[in-house]
Amino acid sequence: MMADGIRAVTVPKWGLSMTEGTVVAWYANVGAQVKAGDDLVEIETPKITNLYESPASGVLRRCVGKAGETLPVGALLAVLADEEVPDAEIDAFIAQFARDFVPAMAESGAETVRPQTTEIGGRRIRYLKMGEAESIPVVLVHGFGGDLNSWLFTQPALAQEHSVYAIDLPGHGGSSKQVDRGDPAFLASAAFELMTALGLGSAHLVGHSLGGATVFELALSHPEHAKSLTLIAPLGFGPEINMQYVEGFMRASRPRQLRPFIEQLFANPALVGRKMLDDIISYKRLDGAVEALNTIAGTIFKDGRQVVELVTRLADLAVPLQIIWGESDRIIPASHANGLPESVLVYRVPGAGHMVHMEKAEEVNELIETFLHGLNEQ
Amino acid sequence: MARKSFREAINDALRLEMRRDPRVIIMGEDVAGGMGAAGEQDAWGGVLGVTKGLISEFGSERVRDTPISESAFIGAAVGAAATGLRPVAELMFIDFVGVCLDQILNQAAKLRYMFGGKATVPLVIRTMYGAGLRAASQHSQSLYPIFTHIPGLKVVIPSSPYEAKGLLIRAIRDDDPVIFCEHKMLYDETEEVPDEAYSIPFGEANFTREGEDVTIVAIGRMVKFANEAADRLATRDVACSVIDPRTASPLDEETILDSVKETGRLVVVDEASPRCNLATDIVALVATKAFSALKAPVSIVAPPHTPVPFSPTLEDAYVPNAARIEAAALAVMG
Numbered sequence: 001m002m003a004d005g006i007r008a009v010t011v012p013k014w015g016l017s018m019t020e021g022t023v024v025a026w027y028a029n030v031g032a033q034v035k036a037g038d039d040l041v042e043i044e045t046p047k048i049t050n051l052y053e054s055p056a057s058g059v060l061r062r063c064v065g066k067a068g069e070t071l072p073v074g075a076l077l078a079v080l081a082d083e084e085v086p087d088a089e090i091d092a093f094i095a096q097f098a099r100d101f102v103p104a105m106a107e108s109g110a111e112t113v114r115p116q117t118t119e120i121g122g123r124r125i126r127y128l129k130m131g132e133a134e135s136i137p138v139v140l141v142h143g144f145g146g147d148l149n150s151w152l153f154t155q156p157a158l159a160q161e162h163s164v165y166a167i168d169l170p171g172h173g174g175s176s177k178q179v180d181r182g183d184p185a186f187l188a189s190a191a192f193e194l195m196t197a198l199g200l201g202s203a204h205l206v207g208h209s210l211g212g213a214t215v216f217e218l219a220l221s222h223p224e225h226a227k228s229l230t231l232i233a234p235l236g237f238g239p240e241i242n243m244q245y246v247e248g249f250m251r252a253s254r255p256r257q258l259r260p261f262i263e264q265l266f267a268n269p270a271l272v273g274r275k276m277l278d279d280i281i282s283y284k285r286l287d288g289a290v291e292a293l294n295t296i297a298g299t300i301f302k303d304g305r306q307v308v309e310l311v312t313r314l315a316d317l318a319v320p321l322q323i324i325w326g327e328s329d330r331i332i333p334a335s336h337a338n339g340l341p342e343s344v345l346v347y348r349v350p351g352a353g354h355m356v357h358m359e360k361a362e363e364v365n366e367l368i369e370t371f372l373h374g375l376n377e378q
Numbered sequence: 379m380a381r382k383s384f385r386e387a388i389n390d391a392l393r394l395e396m397r398r399d400p401r402v403i404i405m406g407e408d409v410a411g412g413m414g415a416a417g418e419q420d421a422w423g424g425v426l427g428v429t430k431g432l433i434s435e436f437g438s439e440r441v442r443d444t445p446i447s448e449s450a451f452i453g454a455a456v457g458a459a460a461t462g463l464r465p466v467a468e469l470m471f472i473d474f475v476g477v478c479l480d481q482i483l484n485q486a487a488k489l490r491y492m493f494g495g496k497a498t499v500p501l502v503i504r505t506m507y508g509a510g511l512r513a514a515s516q517h518s519q520s521l522y523p524i525f526t527h528i529p530g531l532k533v534v535i536p537s538s539p540y541e542a543k544g545l546l547i548r549a550i551r552d553d554d555p556v557i558f559c560e561h562k563m564l565y566d567e568t569e570e571v572p573d574e575a576y577s578i579p580f581g582e583a584n585f586t587r588e589g590e591d592v593t594i595v596a597i598g599r600m601v602k603f604a605n606e607a608a609d610r611l612a613t614r615d616v617a618c619s620v621i622d623p624r625t626a627s628p629l630d631e632e633t634i635l636d637s638v639k640e641t642g643r644l645v646v647v648d649e650a651s652p653r654c655n656l657a658t659d660i661v662a663l664v665a666t667k668a669f670s671a672l673k674a675p676v677s678i679v680a681p682p683h684t685p686v687p688f689s690p691t692l693e694d695a696y697v698p699n700a701a702r703i704e705a706a707a708l709a710v711m712g
Binding site for chain 2: 017115174253254255256274282285286287
């Protein structure tokens with residue numbers, strides 16, 4: 001039974017594989033007034049450590065999850081309530097929650113969404129759909145060596161108001177590993193074929209890094225299917241690229257060899273969990289994965305520089321565009337967003353590296369949501 | 379990606395490699411289902427159902443039931459491998475190796491060396507090992523140290539469904555004879571396993587837990603127990619690294635030595651009989667190459683030097699378990 005004015009804060013589920021999280025530190029003290037969206041608690045998962053923002057407002061009456069404690073998804077973390085709710089009611093609420101709580105068994109939850117695959121032109125493409133809203137759909141496209149799981153913090157947030165499709169590009173994740181020439185135009189055509197097969201019509205396109213260049217190409221070749229573009233640390237806006245990262249990523253065959261390179265993706269390397277490394281190594285072991293990455297890298301990089309040039313084609317782009325960059329990006333420098341035309345919205349996020357949408361997820365989600373809202377109102 | 383059992387993961391690996399390469403064939407007792415006689419096809423798919431469904435896809439030319447004569451069919455598999463096929467032969471129980479050891483030890487393991495590299499033997503022998511199934515002394519042994527002792531053989535001992543699929547695909551693609559040892563108590567274990575083909579390299583150990591206090595080396599089914607022990611120890615503020623070497627030969631010496639240099643403490647878990655087993659080999663390695671890093675005497679968790687008992691009570695007492703590993707780790711912590 002839910003007492004009036006008492007709100008449970010529970011362990012969130014970030015990504016498909018998360019079953020439990022460990023409380024690292026609380027960012028608010030018991031007795032403090034917190035607002036929805038305030039930093040509340042840092043949670044470590046086997047994959048990544050992230051700040052959890054308060055899902056509601058109220059006085060933080062109890063921190064049930066103690067620092068260092070590991071709790072299943074859905075378990076009670078904290079209790080928010082108004083000041084006037086008596087302590088006895090809070091205690092009764094916690095006791096009731098503990099009696100009723102049944103941890104979701106891995107795989108059994110009916111609400112667990114799973115990626116799907118579809119065959120298009122002899123090619124298998126994997127994607128994950130979240131959200132059922134009737135509004136214009138959103139398509140998320142990951143970067144070089146990534147997959148749909150890199151949107152684990154983005155996709156659930158955007159799915160509140162949109163149907164959101166995160167896709168695996170050819171050569172990546174659970175999609176076929178044939179990549180033809182491996183250039184963004186080819187990747188864009190594969191993404192477009194999937195959009196067509198799913199009957200998406202026009203969508204808001206969001207792309208990270210190589211995925212940014214991919215959705216840019218898609219919007220150029222099929223402007224009627226792009227409602228807007230959000231590019232996160234995109235490829236194609238300048239010549240610099242951290243080839244030491246690219247080569248290290250390609251070479252590493254064990255999690256421990258990979259770690260120093262994956263840490264370069266974040267401003268705060270301590271966020272990288274073992275599972276993130278294991279997942280990348282598992283991907284690289286798939287037949288054809290490393291060959292696909294080699295083909296792509298050989299096409300988009302030459303002599304330690306980026307080959308793809310999008311910035312010169314900005315004038316041809318007929319859709320609203322925003323660019324988001326982590327200020328501390330060590331893979332593609334944020335300075336690539338300097339000097340762009342005024343029609344382009346540019347946001348630099350402090351304290352974030354190349355994976356800005358994972359590292360500062362709430363800020364990036366808000367930028368995207370605000371951008372999409374603004375377009376709807378026009 | 380879906381959850382698959384150890385049994386399904388192995389079946390998956392066989393199926394994908396048979397589709398990829400027409401030279402890959404399967405042979406063994408009951409792998410098709412009729413002991414070489416006319417009977418219901420695919421009735422069993424091997425004694426524990428691992429090869430089920432393969433004969434219907436690939437036919438009886440490529441999924442061959444053999445007579446109950448390991449001497450004959452393991453020998454035939456060595457010959458087939460030397461002359462262009464890539465056979466996966468199933469030695470139902472590792473305990474039966476006695477009657478075909480010459481074919482493995484003197485033929486398969488030696489041909490490449492004795493012909494100066496002009497001959498190869500791309501043979502995989504899949505075999506079931508280990509105690510726990512109440513199968514008594516002649517069907518429960520962990521004889522992988524015998525193969526590890528023989529130069530020219532590669533010895534693979536997978537610890538989970540994901541590992542089994544990737545290592546078996548790697549084994550089938552290898553040009554040398556590989557002994558692929560499957561613990562019979564793991565077949566119903568499940569985890570996420572990609573649908574696609576992937577291969578895990580030999581000689582690369584895997585950390586299943588990472589910690590700075592104690593290094594626990596375990597292989598095959600013992601990895602599961604070592605993980606359980608490490609998780610319990612974590613609640614007592616003892617942080618363990620658990621290393622699964624994956625392959626007994628080649629052995630990833632570097633990873634084990636590096637870890638012991640970090641922790642200074644070593645526990646090795648082995649289900650094989652305690653004399654001249656994998657644990658004594660690893661302990662000798664550390665004693666010779668990282669002795670000065672040790673903060674405490676090394677510890678071995680292994681069964682007693684007896685046949686595997688049939689009595690369930692005695693068998694349970696015989697097999698190393700998480701509690702014994704935990705106690706050993708606490709003892710080396712002092």
